[in-house]
Each structure stands twice: as structure tokens, then as C-alpha cells.
Amino acid sequence: MSLLVVGSLALDIIETPFATLEQALGGSATFISLAASYFNPTKLGVVGVVGDDFPERAWDLFRDRAIDTSGIEIVPGGKTFSWHGRYHYDMNTRDTIATNLNVFADFKPRVPKHFKSPDFLVLGNIQPDLQREVIEQLEKRPRLIVLDTMNFWITGFRDSLEQTLKLSNALIVNDSEARLLIEHPSLIVAGRRLQEMLADDEQRIVIIKKGEHGALLFYNEHIFSAPAFPLEEIFDPTGAGDTFMGGFIGYLARRGAVSYEDAKRAVIYGTVLASYCCAKFSTEGIEDLSMEQLLERSQALRALCSFELEEGELLETLR
């Protein structure tokens, strides 16, 4: 089935304790579409904006991975959006040194004619009004609309965000964003209440990403707890959350179905892709993975959390 990704395209400056990379290919739409491309949806397109400094190697990469870039507006003489971040020693926390919106400041998403009926839609982390403008341009309601957001929109654009949530079927946020949205210490309560903020459709899906602690999937009345892949070293976590989202929606778009079992597997594939994203700078970790690499880590995740109960024995044992 077809998948449309809307979000940022960026040339970032990434500082980690180990190295610094300038002109690092980044942005939510970049990571989401690259990750989703592994599942080979019928059609995979990106809507976003860049300056004419957006490098040839990025266009090549999109072409190689069969990502339709006709929805990416190129502003002549403009500069591409740029985030400058610095990671702390523990790689779990980071500071934003600068955010240069550049051409992104005046971004008005325009969905190309041949992408106005996508089966699946991902709205990366952009202003919630813009997210709704994308939905309004569509000619039919997608099978699933998946949303990301961030602290800046949660605190400053709450009403608009709630309107966008009411039009969406799935929300993917990290734990601090979930707590900020719901103001309750329990992530279980937060997940449940976030589900209620979504459209009253067949599925109400909330995923709370917890970094090294894995992710919680709330699917209608079900809860699935996915482990993180056990990494000894994190090289650059930039884009890991978007990569997770891309793997999640990419699998569902290929599958063309969104049962609870599908959604659990989608979380696992998202986790696997995110683990590869963290192992190299920028998009380098997810540019050229093999089928075997994805299968191997999926199986490793399964082994990591599987166990057998011996209920008969327990019944005899307990007092």
C-alpha cells in the first residue's frame, strides 16, 4: 500500500563526546522515509522543503531507496533547515545549541496530486496546524494517520495539537512528552488517556518510546511492552525516534493491515531499525542494511524477552 511522509529535511550539526559532524543529513521525514523504505511499500513519498544547498548525495540516497521526492519543495537561494545539537557524556541527554529554521520558517506542505489518496500517512514532528493542513488536502481518509509531536507544541500549541490528535489514529511520543501531555506519573495512565484523545476509529494506538528501556504499545484495550535492543555503545541517537516510527509505519503499510499482532511486529521492526540508527552518525546506520541484519536483530529481540511459565509446577509449589 502507499505511504506518505510529511516532516522536516535537515542538514544538522551533531556533536557527540566522540566526534562532530557538520552538514549531517537529518530531519524527521528523512529518517522516517529511509526506515520505511525497507518494507517496500507500493508507493513511498515525502512532503517537505529544502534549500538548494540540499546535497546531491541526499537526492541520490532517496532515489536509491525508491523514495518519491516530487513533494519536496526546493526554495531557490534558500538554506535547508538546520539543528545543532550537543550530546552529553551519557548520550541520554542533549542540548540544542541552535535551531535555524531557514526555508522551514515559511513551509506550507503541499501534497502532490498523485499522493492525495495515501493508504497510510505519517505526520512527523511539525506545527500541529500544518499537520492538519496536510490531512485537509487529502481526497480520502487514509487507513491510518500516525502523528509525532514535541514539548514545544505540547506547551505552546495545546489546542491545535488536540484538534490534530482528534483526526489521527496513532500517536508516537517519548515518555517525557507523554507525561507532559497528561500530567500523571504513571505511563500506563498516560497511554490510556492519550488513546482517548485520538479519533474514535477502529484502532486507537499510542506508542510511548522509552529509549534504553524500550517502548510501550497501547492498542485499543491491549498493552505490549517491547524491550530495547541491548546496545553496549550509542554512537549517535539523532533520528532514532523517527527511524522507529518509519519502521513501524513501513511494516504496516507493506502489510496493509493493522491488527494487534501486526502492530506488535511493527514495534519490533521499528526497534530494530532504531538500534542500527544509533550505531553510526546521521543516517549512515540505516542507508544500506541487509535483510539478514534486520532478521537477526528481530530474532534477538524475541529471544531477549521470551520465557516459559510452568504453571502446573507453580500450582503445586505455592502455599
Add this chain to the structure above:
Amino acid sequence: MSLLVVGSLALDIIETPFATLEQALGGSATFISLAASYFNPTKLGVVGVVGDDFPERAWDLFRDRAIDTSGIEIVPGGKTFSWHGRYHYDMNTRDTIATNLNVFADFKPRVPKHFKSPDFLVLGNIQPDLQREVIEQLEKRPRLIVLDTMNFWITGFRDSLEQTLKLSNALIVNDSEARLLIEHPSLIVAGRRLQEMLADDEQRIVIIKKGEHGALLFYNEHIFSAPAFPLEEIFDPTGAGDTFMGGFIGYLARRGAVSYEDAKRAVIYGTVLASYCCAKFSTEGIEDLSMEQLLERSQALRALCSFELEEGELLETLR
């Protein structure tokens, strides 16, 4: 098989945002032995110290749950150890208002004659010199020695703690303690390095407890990621870690074996008991659980993290 538990017995003052309880039955040995008692080991004994203010209801509870208290020294005219803690609104953080050692200040553990050859030994969170003194009193090496510790001993008694670790087969700590001991941001690296600090025996087991995020079990070369039980409300988390430890060792002691599969199940039962511990004040949540309650939550944990891969499909799908 027989199980000996060494640790504190306490009458605590617990303040939560919801209520305050004084003279709350507590202490590591209390929670560990109560939790372990559900698995009905051949013999289950406690070594510790109390004042003559230790209440009749506590002795009754130990008797009801077939816990041998002959190793608990009663100091005439003495006051039982007391911790006064106050939980924050989010229940994840707490302040220590006061720690009154009382009779615990001069505690010298004395293992009763009939407990000098336990099959399994748990050393709750006490001074590491005392932990070693217990081991030295034994007449044969237990099948497994399981250790707990805390920040205070890690920073102030590092050498002694390392000596005790070298005599032990298993360490159970929380994530902040693991990071403090190893000084590496990755819990995976921390777990691996902690294993190397243990005795070079058949098993080297490290468990890192992560509260609402579950637990990581490092068993020789294996890693198992256990989810937390999804609780909407935490009433009083005091003793949850000790309860986890008691469930873990109780199951192994009953089983009489310590394979990787046994250890995984033991982590699950520890998680289940800890979840019940958090639901009520003090020991109230684990005083009288039914077999059905333990089975129900074990099965729920299994459902929470189980998924099926469709590898054939994936192989065809991926590009």
C-alpha cells in the same frame, strides 16, 4: 531446598502523597522472607535483630508464613531499626527524613546452628563486612549466594563490597546503583562488568531493577529483559525491590536448580510479587496472596511481552 535470609527488620514511618503510616513493618529481611515464603522452601529462616518493641503481629505473620525466626536476636530494652521516608508526588523519588539505626547499630549477624548449611543464601542490603561475616559462619558453600547493596556502601565501603562480591554468585541492584558501581552510561555494559566482579562459579547472575521499566537479567552470556507489571497506581513502593529479590530466590530455592530458564521465571515471579507489594502499605500487599493471584499476573506478564515474527513474509517483503 533451604533458604537463609539475612537483613534488616524495621518499624518504619512511611509518608506518601495519599497517607502516612507509622510503625510500618519493614526492613529487607522482612520483605525478602515474606515473598520467598510463597514458594514454600523446605526451610526458610531469617537472621536479623529487633528491639523488644517488635510487635506481636509481626511475629504472628512470620509464624503464619512458616518463617523460622530463631535467628532473629531480640535486644531487651532496645528499639527496632526505623527508616522514615517521604515519597514525592510521582512516587518514583523519595527523601529519607531520618534513619534511626537503634539496635541495628551494633548488629552482629549470628547464624543459628541448624541454618549453617543453607542451600540458598540471600544477603540483604547491610554493611558488606557483615555480609562476609555471614558467609564465614557457614559450614558449606551454598548453591547460590545472592547479594543486595546500596549507594552508601558503594561510595563509602567500595573495597569491602568488592570482597563480598567476589564471594557471591548473584547481585541484585537498581539502575542508579549499577551506574554508580561501574560508571558507564550503558546498563548493558554495567551488567556485563558487574558479572565479572562476582565469584568465578557456574553461574554469574546480575539483575538490574529499573522500577516502572522492568528488570534486566544477566545470566552468564545471556540477557533477559523482563517488563514491569503495568500498574496504573502505586500506593507504596517501599520494599518492592526486596520483595522482587524474595520472589526471585524463593522460586529458585523451591526449584533447587538455577538454569537460565529457571532464572527467567524467577525474575517473572519476583516482578509479580513486587507489583502486589506496591499496591498496599508496608507488607500488607504480600501478606496473604492466593495462588490464583500469582498465576494471573504471571500470565499477564507473558502476554504483555510476547509476539510472533513472520520471518518468511519479512524475507519476501524487504528490499
